[in-house]
Amino acid sequence: MTQAEATERQLTPPVTASRSRTQSSGESTLVSDQGKTTIANGVVSKIAGIAANEIDGVYQLVSTGAGQTLSGLAQRVTGAEARDRGVTVEVGQREAAVDVRLITVYGASIPEVSQAVRQNIISRVREMTGLIVKEVNIDVVDLYFPGDEREPPPAAPPAAPRVQ
Amino acid sequence: MESQLQEFVIARALAHAAGDVPGVVELFGGRLGELATYGRGGRVPGVRVWREGGRLHVEAHIVAAYPPEHTLPALAGSVRERLRELLPELGIADIGPIDVIVADLRFDNPPIVLGVA
Numbered sequence: 638m639t640q641a642e643a644t645e646r647q648l649t650p651p652v653t654a655s656r657s658r659t660q661s662s663g664e665s666t667l668v669s670d671q672g673k674t675t676i677a678n679g680v681v682s683k684i685a686g687i688a689a690n691e692i693d694g695v696y697q698l699v700s701t702g703a704g705q706t707l708s709g710l711a712q713r714v715t716g717a718e719a720r721d722r723g724v725t726v727e728v729g730q731r732e733a734a735v736d737v738r739l740i741t742v743y744g745a746s747i748p749e750v751s752q753a754v755r756q757n758i759i760s761r762v763r764e765m766t767g768l769i770v771k772e773v774n775i776d777v778v779d780l781y782f783p784g785d786e787r788e789p790p791p792a793a794p795p796a797a798p799r800v801q
Numbered sequence: 802m803e804s805q806l807q808e809f810v811i812a813r814a815l816a817h818a819a820g821d822v823p824g825v826v827e828l829f830g831g832r833l834g835e836l837a838t839y840g841r842g843g844r845v846p847g848v849r850v851w852r853e854g855g856r857l858h859v860e861a862h863i864v865a866a867y868p869p870e871h872t873l874p875a876l877a878g879s880v881r882e883r884l885r886e887l888l889p890e891l892g893i894a895d896i897g898p899i900d901v902i903v904a905d906l907r908f909d910n911p912p913i914v915l916g917v918a
Contacts (some may be wrong), residue, residue: 673901674903680905684906
């Protein structure tokens with residue numbers, strides 16, 4: 638048995654609502670006399686993002702509520718797909734809080750999709766990092782209508798050179 | 802007698818061993834390359850080694866394969882164990898904390914990023 642397993646995080650009783658959503662802000666750190674183990678926030682975000690995308694009825698995750706169209710456009714143009722897009726995490730020593738912004742597929746039950754996303758994030762993060770996810774806030778920012786896939790807008794013509 | 806190996810040399814050995822632990826894809830040198838040990842022979846990204854009061858301190862920043870075989874804390878524990886085993890072979894007896902940071906994840910099918918290279 639490794640040291641990490643021996644010092645596996647212990648379940649803590651649910652903490653009553655307080656301003657800070659997790660016990661301490663920052664990265665997840667496990668301390669033993671042999672040294673600390675730290676899980677970077679970006680790692681937790683990626684795990685949560687993948688977990689959300691695994692759920693049927695989730696069309697995609699988007700970076701910000703207001704910039705959804707822009708971010709979708711940017712994604713089509715660049716082809717980039719960041720696994721932690723649309724996910725914000727707050728990580729304490731034993732607990733984490735996760736916020737996700739997503740677009741659901743029209744026709745899927747939003748409460749059911751939200752609940753499935755929440756469950757999947759909680760179990761994936763728990764099994765991979767040992768962190769207890771206390772809170773998953775889901776912001777459904779738009780709907781996607783299947784069959785309504787528009788052609789991506791033509792790329793903007795190259796800007797005229799500003800200097801000759 | 803305590804070995805007086807340079808930190809750089811120790812870091813080279815530790816980085817090699819950490820990178821060989823199954824589940825570790827590579828070491829993470831920081832976004833700006835700031836996580837490294839420097840020496841006359843160059844630099845070792847992802848491993849910081851220093852002596853404090855005669856004890857050797859180690860910090861290893863790893864990129865883990867997704868999904869992890871067990872858990873990320875267990876992977877970090879395997880890395881720590883491996884490094885702790887190795888240090889006496891380098892002649893280092895006074896071993897302090899070995900901190901392991903899971904800095905990032907790596908996927909089999911990385912997202913395709915087009916655009917400016």
